[in-house]
Amino acid sequence: MQKQKANLQLKLSRERIFEGELPALSVRILELVREHGRVKTSDIENLTGESRSTIKVRLNELVQRRLLARFGKGPGTWYALERET
Secondary structure (H helix, E strand, O other): OHHHHHHHHHHHHHHHHHHOOOOHHHHHHHHHHHHHOOEEHHHHHHHHOOOHHHHHHHHHHHHHOOOEEEEOOHHHOEEEEOOOO
């Protein structure tokens, strides 16, 4: 029952994202963060095959929309879901 509830919540959150008309890569990045807990730019690059510059643009948009939070600077920077306060 718990697994069904979690899957339903994931599906609902995905639908809300699509309603907001995020680019497909942005949706994929959010899915990766949910799956892995946190990701670095290089992780996304390896998992999606997208260019680093495109990934950085999408990450910045997600941070500005407060969907992701950025931690650290430089090559060690990682991203996680923004916590609601």
